[in-house]
Amino acid sequence: GAVVSQHPSRVICKSGTSVKIECRSLDFQATTMFWYRQFPKQSLMLMATSNEGSKATYEQGVEKDKFLINHASLTLSTLTVTSAHPEDSSFYICSASKMNTEAFFGQGTRLTVV
């Protein structure tokens, strides 16, 4: 099946700094990727839809200036958490899908802001 690779798998950063998370589709082109945040009680929240070559579409309540998404190519989307705070600590997961198939997920990134 298709592979989506997410990097890094774990990152610890200081409060006030920015962190970039990469999501790559390794064996297919993904015009659209999705970014999710998983909360401690396991529910997944869709943060934004990343569209290649255009602006991301953010879900209601997600701060677009805080969670910057760039989808510069058909195989790479990045999520940058700017001016991170402890409350941004979470598990972030990206996904991508080929046309009319299931979504393929990255391994996730555990972000800890200290």
Place this chain on the structure above:
Amino acid sequence: GDSVTQMEGPVTLSEEAFLTINCTYTATGYPSLFWYVQYPGEGLQLLLKATKADDKGSNKGFEATYRKETTSFHLEKGSVQVSDSAVYFCALIRPSFSGGYQKVTFGTGTKLQVIP
């Protein structure tokens, strides 16, 4: 809008017990239905899927049947193992006839703990 409801956990079973995790959905049209599994500290992996009514998805001893009349997609396994301990997510994806992206609607996840 679309929604997926699955039973709350955690579900604790002894090894070799029978497993059922209920999942019902609300969606217009004809969504595809999925079960994803998340092992501790990892991302989500596709467990099984069904793309139309009465389809049965199966993998690794797990099964689920797409029941349009009851809008359900319950996950079952006849004999669970300790290695099945994970969080299970029911999900639906509505096909995009224009092609391109698929937005996934997830249930809240059900944690399964299997004890020896």
